Amino acid sequence: MRFMLVNQERPRHGASCSACARPLGSSYVRHVSKQERYCDYDCYRRYQQTAMGMLWPYQSSLEAVTVLAAISSWSLMMQMGALSRSLTEAYLRAHDLLTAEAEGGDG
Numbered sequence: 001m002r003f004m005l006v007n008q009e010r011p012r013h014g015a016s017c018s019a020c021a022r023p024l025g026s027s028y029v030r031h032v033s034k035q036e037r038y039c040d041y042d043c044y045r046r047y048q049q050t051a052m053g054m055l056w057p058y059q060s061s062l063e064a065v066t067v068l069a070a071i072s073s074w075s076l077m078m079q080m081g082a083l084s085r086s087l088t089e090a091y092l093r094a095h096d097l098l099t100a101e102a103e104g105g106d107g
């Protein structure tokens with residue numbers, strides 16, 4: 001990656017930092033191949049970190065673990081939901097059988 005430090009040269013009117021969108025001062029950093037302008041190299045680095053954060057939004061492994069735990073507990077909940085649904089169906093079927101049997105006995 002190549003940068004050009006531009007000094008004492010006002011950018012064209014309305015030029016702003018590609019990272020923080022602040023209007024550029026008399027000195028700024030310009031990305032040579034992309035022609036993007038930044039306040040300074042720190043601003044560019046922060047911007048890159050933000051872009052990385054959008055791809056992998058978990059800054060620390062702890063957050064990733066929390067998210068994975070949330071996902072796995074959610075899928076467990078889904079499984080429990082399916083289990084309780086099938087249990088309810090089994091109960092209703094058994095109840096129907098018992099009821100039918102009881103009615104048959106009465107008749």
Ligand SMILES: [Zn+2]
Nearest residue numbers: 017020039043
């Ligand atoms: Zn900036």
